[in-house]
Amino acid sequence: MLEINDLEVAYGPSQVLFGIDLAMAEGEAATLLGRNGMGKTTTLRALCGLEPVRAGSIRFAGERIDGWRPDRIGRAGIALVPEGRQCFPNLTVDEHLVAFFANRRSVATPWTPARVYELFPRLAERRKNLGNQLSGGEQQMLAIGRALVTNPRLLVLDEATEGLAPLIRDEIWACLGRLRGEGQSVLVVDKYVEKLIALADRHTIIERGQVVWSGSSVELDADHGIWHRYLGI
Numbered sequence: 001m002l003e004i005n006d007l008e009v010a011y012g013p014s015q016v017l018f019g020i021d022l023a024m025a026e027g028e029a030a031t032l033l034g035r036n037g038m039g040k041t042t043t044l045r046a047l048c049g050l051e052p053v054r055a056g057s058i059r060f061a062g063e064r065i066d067g068w069r070p071d072r073i074g075r076a077g078i079a080l081v082p083e084g085r086q087c088f089p090n091l092t093v094d095e096h097l098v099a100f101f102a103n104r105r106s107v108a109t110p111w112t113p114a115r116v117y118e119l120f121p122r123l124a125e126r127r128k129n130l131g132n133q134l135s136g137g138e139q140q141m142l143a144i145g146r147a148l149v150t151n152p153r154l155l156v157l158d159e160a161t162e163g164l165a166p167l168i169r170d171e172i173w174a175c176l177g178r179l180r181g182e183g184q185s186v187l188v189v190d191k192y193v194e195k196l197i198a199l200a201d202r203h204t205i206i207e208r209g210q211v212v213w214s215g216s217s218v219e220l221d222a223d224h225g226i227w228h229r230y231l232g233i
């Protein structure tokens with residue numbers, strides 16, 4: 001479903017990705033790991049068309065999508081839950097979900113605003129609140145809901161548990177586990193390796209814009225030397 005080959009990205013003269021490879025099959029959950037500033041967010045942003053690709057290729061669902069505009073990539077079925085949530089301050093919760101709802105692939109049981117409210121009852125209580133009137137946890141739930149109602153083939157989450165209270169974080173992990181159980185393909189960047197091992201099938205670790213390790217949850221779980229060496233844990 002997704003194949004990133006030899007991806008290179010630069011911010012002006014400063015190159016930050018030096019040939020990232022990553023592949024995912026439909027229904028898989030994969031992670032991208034690495035210390036701060038190693039290029040995880042940049043990889044996700046390039047995948048979503050938010051940073052220009054300098055070299056390499058990105059194929060999704062049989063098409064080469066590098067060079068496409070972000071809205072086209074979104075319509076092709078990739079939805080991003082961005083770092084920092086990026087909820088619209090002047091739209092209500094309801095407006096976020098209604099504006100983004102689409103069932104382009106005609107899935108049998110699509111994510112609708114009503115289903116998102118079942119998933120996150122706290123959001124239902126806040127449905128008339130504006131984006132800037134929500135707590136961090138509520139904004140995160142809204143960012144996930146906004147991505148889900150596009151009914152994506154691939155859901156991409158960048159640090160979705162960052163800065164949240166432990167109970168809310170657990171709620172987000174439970175939500176991701178449920179999505180995974182329903183067969184949703186997910187690509188996750190996060191810091192909680194134990195949670196990610198439980199959630200995902202495959203992991204890719206990057207360091208200074210290059211892949212330094214990739215393998216299964218079993219392999220990552222078995223070798224804490226990898227955690228120490230590449231993740232500083």
Ligand SMILES: Nc1ncnc2c1ncn2[C@@H]1O[C@H](COP(=O)(O)OP(=O)(O)OP(=O)(O)O)[C@@H](O)[C@H]1O
Nearest residue numbers: 011014016034035036037038039040041042043083
């Ligand atoms: N807009 C930008 N302009 C210039 N350099 C940038 C920009 N965004 C990121 N960088 C640099 O690119 C490198 C990779 O950053 P990136 O945000 O992709 O890392 P990351 O692995 O996601 O880290 P973090 O966990 O801190 O978000 C870093 O050195 C960062 O300083």
